[in-house]
Amino acid sequence: MKKFNVSLLTGALLASTSVFAQTTAITNATVHTMTEAGVLEGATVVIENGTITAVNPGNVSADKTIDAQGRVLTPGFIGSMNQLGLVEVSAVAGSRDGGDDKAGIDFDASPAFNPRSSLIPYGRKGGITQNVVIPHGGKSIFEGLAFVVDLSGEFNSVLKTSTALVIDMDASGSGSRAMKYKTLTEKLEAQQEKLAKGKKDDKKDAKKPSREELVLTAVLKGEIPVVAEVERASDILEVLKVKEQFGLKLVLWGVNDAVLVKDEIAKAKVPVVISAVSNLPSSFSSLHAALTNAGKLERAGVKVLLSGFAFEGAHNLYQLRFDAGIAVAHGMSYEGALKAVTSNIAETFGLDGGKIASGQRADLVLWSADPFEFSTTLDKLWINGEEVSTESRHDKLRERYTTDSDMPRAYTK
Amino acid sequence: MQKFKPTAIVLALSTVLLGCQDKGPQKEKVTIEKNPYPSTYQPLSKGSTLITNATVLTGTGERLEETDVLLKDGKISQVGQDLSAQADVTIDAQGKWVTPGIIDVHSHLGAYPNPSVESHADGNEITKPNTAQVWVEHSVWPQDPGFNRAREGGITTLQILPGSANLFGGRSVTLKNVPSPTMQGMKFPGAPYGLKMACGENPKRVYGGKGVAPYTRMGNMAGYRAAWAEASEYKQAWEQYEAAYAAGLNPDAPKRDIRLDTLRGVLDGEILIHNHCYKAEEMAMMIDLSKEFGYHSGTFHHGIEAYKVADLLAENGNCAALWPDWWGFKMEAYDMVPENVAIVDAVKNSCAVVHSDSDTTIQRLNHEAAKIMNTANQAGFSLKEQDAIKWITYNAAKSLGIEEITGSVKQGKQADIVIWDRNPFSVYSKAETVYIDGAKVYDRHDEKYQAVSDFMLGQR
Numbered sequence A: 001m002k003k004f005n006v007s008l009l010t011g012a013l014l015a016s017t018s019v020f021a022q023t024t025a026i027t028n029a030t031v032h033t034m035t036e037a038g039v040l041e042g043a044t045v046v047i048e049n050g051t052i053t054a055v056n057p058g059n060v061s062a063d064k065t066i067d068a069q070g071r072v073l074t075p076g077f078i079g080s081m082n083q084l085g086l087v088e089v090s091a092v093a094g095s096r097d098g099g100d101d102k103a104g105i106d107f108d109a110s111p112a113f114n115p116r117s118s119l120i121p122y123g124r125k126g127g128i129t130q131n132v133v134i135p136h137g138g139k140s141i142f143e144g145l146a147f148v149v150d151l152s153g154e155f156n157s158v159l160k161t162s163t164a165l166v167i168d169m170d171a172s173g174s175g176s177r178a179m180k181y182k183t184l185t186e187k188l189e190a191q192q193e194k195l196a197k198g199k200k201d202d203k204k205d206a207k208k209p210s211r212e213e214l215v216l217t218a219v220l221k222g223e224i225p226v227v228a229e230v231e232r233a234s235d236i237l238e239v240l241k242v243k244e245q246f247g248l249k250l251v252l253w254g255v256n257d258a259v260l261v262k263d264e265i266a267k268a269k270v271p272v273v274i275s276a277v278s279n280l281p282s283s284f285s286s287l288h289a290a291l292t293n294a295g296k297l298e299r300a301g302v303k304v305l306l307s308g309f310a311f312e313g314a315h316n317l318y319q320l321r322f323d324a325g326i327a328v329a330h331g332m333s334y335e336g337a338l339k340a341v342t343s344n345i346a347e348t349f350g351l352d353g354g355k356i357a358s359g360q361r362a363d364l365v366l367w368s369a370d371p372f373e374f375s376t377t378l379d380k381l382w383i384n385g386e387e388v389s390t391e392s393r394h395d396k397l398r399e400r401y402t403t404d405s406d407m408p409r410a411y412t413k
Numbered sequence B: 001m002q003k004f005k006p007t008a009i010v011l012a013l014s015t016v017l018l019g020c021q022d023k024g025p026q027k028e029k030v031t032i033e034k035n036p037y038p039s040t041y042q043p044l045s046k047g048s049t050l051i052t053n054a055t056v057l058t059g060t061g062e063r064l065e066e067t068d069v070l071l072k073d074g075k076i077s078q079v080g081q082d083l084s085a086q087a088d089v090t091i092d093a094q095g096k097w098v099t100p101g102i103i104d105v106h107s108h109l110g111a112y113p114n115p116s117v118e119s120h121a122d123g124n125e126i127t128k129p130n131t132a133q134v135w136v137e138h139s140v141w142p143q144d145p146g147f148n149r150a151r152e153g154g155i156t157t158l159q160i161l162p163g164s165a166n167l168f169g170g171r172s173v174t175l176k177n178v179p180s181p182t183m184q185g186m187k188f189p190g191a192p193y194g195l196k197m198a199c200g201e202n203p204k205r206v207y208g209g210k211g212v213a214p215y216t217r218m219g220n221m222a223g224y225r226a227a228w229a230e231a232s233e234y235k236q237a238w239e240q241y242e243a244a245y246a247a248g249l250n251p252d253a254p255k256r257d258i259r260l261d262t263l264r265g266v267l268d269g270e271i272l273i274h275n276h277c278y279k280a281e282e283m284a285m286m287i288d289l290s291k292e293f294g295y296h297s298g299t300f301h302h303g304i305e306a307y308k309v310a311d312l313l314a315e316n317g318n319c320a321a322l323w324p325d326w327w328g329f330k331m332e333a334y335d336m337v338p339e340n341v342a343i344v345d346a347v348k349n350s351c352a353v354v355h356s357d358s359d360t361t362i363q364r365l366n367h368e369a370a371k372i373m374n375t376a377n378q379a380g381f382s383l384k385e386q387d388a389i390k391w392i393t394y395n396a397a398k399s400l401g402i403e404e405i406t407g408s409v410k411q412g413k414q415a416d417i418v419i420w421d422r423n424p425f426s427v428y429s430k431a432e433t434v435y436i437d438g439a440k441v442y443d444r445h446d447e448k449y450q451a452v453s454d455f456m457l458g459q460r
Helices: A006-015 A017-021 A119-124 A178-200 A211-220 A233-246 A258-267 A293-299 A317-329 A334-340 A343-349 A393-402 B006-016 B145-152 B201-208 B217-246 B258-267 B280-293 B306-315 B340-345 B361-378 B385-392 B394-400
Strands: A023-032 A039-048 A051-055 A064-067 A072-075 A077-082 A128-133 A142-150 A158-168 A226-230 A250-254 A272-274 A304-306 A364-367 A378-383 B049-057 B063-072 B075-080 B089-092 B097-100 B102-107 B155-160 B168-176 B194-198 B272-277 B299-302 B319-322 B352-354 B417-420 B431-436 B439-443
Touching: A023 A364, A077 A317, A077 A343, A119 A128, A119 A317, A128 A158, A128 A317, A128 A343, A128 A378, A158 A211, A158 A343, A178 A211, A178 A233, A226 A233, A233 A250, A233 A258, A258 A272, A258 A293, A272 A293, A293 A304, A293 A334, A304 A317, A304 A334, A304 A343, A317 A334, A317 B361, A334 A343, A393 B306, A393 B340, B049 B385, B049 B417, B097 B102, B102 B299, B102 B319, B102 B361, B102 B385, B102 B394, B145 B155, B145 B361, B145 B431, B145 B439, B155 B361, B155 B394, B155 B431, B168 B258, B194 B258, B201 B217, B217 B258, B217 B280, B272 B280, B272 B394, B280 B306, B306 B319, B306 B340, B319 B340, B319 B394, B340 B352, B340 B361, B340 B385, B352 B361, B352 B385, B352 B394, B361 B385, B385 B394
Parallel strands: A023 A064, A023 A072, A077 A128, A158 A226, A226 A250, A250 A272, A272 A304, B049 B089, B049 B097, B102 B155, B194 B272, B272 B299, B299 B319, B319 B352
Antiparallel strands: A023 A039, A039 A051, A072 A364, A128 A142, A142 A158, A364 A378, B049 B063, B063 B075, B097 B417, B155 B168, B168 B194, B417 B431, B431 B439
């Protein structure tokens, strides 16, 4: 957790005043604020103590000034819908913690998160500073609880737990998808009844709610969103009905056929998480997958979040910026695509970040130019106000095999 | 080597085969038809097209500015500035880029098509570790919508491979990316067959789990060696038969074995090896294996660790067909470096290829190459567009044995050409027009040239 209680913070301040008190000003940057302020040219952003304390202040006094020379400053990009930190090598069972046969509504995989995973610095190469990690559950339609991490690689990088309840409402491998609606609505109805009954009963006699009940209550109160993985247009409409019936805060994920019901999704004010590169009819539920979908949904007024495609997953999280570029090439607006990898994700999952404004968490990326373009380099990266390197073991391997040595390469470190 | 001098064969025949000799007239000679499912491909049209003022990446290391390209009779007829030629259609390509048609050496389109439903899983004959008798062309569903998506990304030629579950997965087929109701209608005339082999984790996982060899990597090697030893005997038996027949004797033909026909084709140098092989030490052993039995080890596919043995691959004339950045999905894919292709490419006489193995990234091999070029340049390389385009054109053609026919913008070659709306190494780039043998097969701005699979027709 990045939150410090007062006594801890005071202690830390006493121990290393310089780290915490230092202010950094990034000057002369092209700042994509992701707020109503839009894009600011030649702007200054001041960060202190992990937070953006000023954007374009009247006068700048900082311990450290970085002249951006007109380069592009964006909020850190936010990954989502992957198992970052829960998987090192997909085919190595002992390095996988994203699912469990017994996983259900209250499955919280965050204690298994490994901030020292080699995937994390690799993700930083793409300017990813936070990630919404999702479990992939077990046999039930309830995959478990999403949680949020930063990509600092530090042991305190889990920022938020119980961020969303993830459910799988896509076609069943066996049996009928209709059964999924029965399972979902029965659970929600039962909890609704318990809550109604609990109000009538004497509080002293009330049984302590189970973890599962706590999650369901939060879902019914709209305190945490439900992320429904769903593809087919008719299924999307069914899930929207469930949202309406129970007053859920809903997020749709996958939704290759969302374009067929884009107006209904927009009207329900439900955000969608899609891949910008998914464009094949991989099943009868996704016959309308297309590169143009992100732009079409955006124009219909749907809040679009971009996440990596299947093989990009946690390992190649860094590609998110290129996916955003592909979305733009096929009709999404530039600022819309930038929002889709920053502020839209932060807003949907209630994260601190995704915007450049006073009071926001200082997750920032300084790019040599357009962050979506292949030729653009990531020049500097800040996570929670700290400048972080993007070096990973991949760089070590490359260096080892491209550096001449008289000794076997095993001695090159 | 399994080659024998004729005199030695005749001597051998006189003792070994004498019992089989019929004194009468020779029976009809038994020959093996090497092309029983021949290509029926025909170019879609024969009109001429003049593309003017383009930035041309030749595929062989050159970048030509303000250049015209004339496509005529299915061939690249002229390349140069201010061509005076007349053509049926002239395209002003000012600001646009022209490249050879993009070639993917590693695809499963048609064999693992979309939708990926149960009855479409036709890519892996997971029944025995050696299934060299299967030909993936017999699995290809030409209506796979992925062919159309790939064409929209500039893919004009692609090799379809069987999967990697088996030590010997079967024969590959090289296709022209044209819409056709039959596989034969897409088959690339004259392209050699390939044989898919697989190293490492996949075969041992698939069979070891069933209590069948191979259970280990040493079991993998034993499996290859046993197969090549058997194939060598088969080849020898046929050569003895042919020699005896040529000597006027009347020998019985060896028993035909479809599996061994394919392996013999490799030993005869007619079929190229395409070897799924990730790790440095395994690639080195596969090279020795090929020397042990007298064939060439061909192209290493996936080669996550190719950068560790880049010199060895170049010395031995192997192509390495690689991803830019896939990694971590299994142990043998853990040591990825995103500069892998660039490191392999930097060695003299190398053959670095960027492949997809994906129905998604096949649509953007130009982007895959762009990622590598830029990442490598940040690490100190100085690669340019004209260098990187080779990985998805000329070098890919070389891997497939068709580099004399396609894979570069050069007079006399097949007119397989892509016009891009801008520098194809930009994330915003899109293929605008695609030509195969000079015929327009895709136009982003004209629905008439946008093919739709039967499967997608009328879906709503």
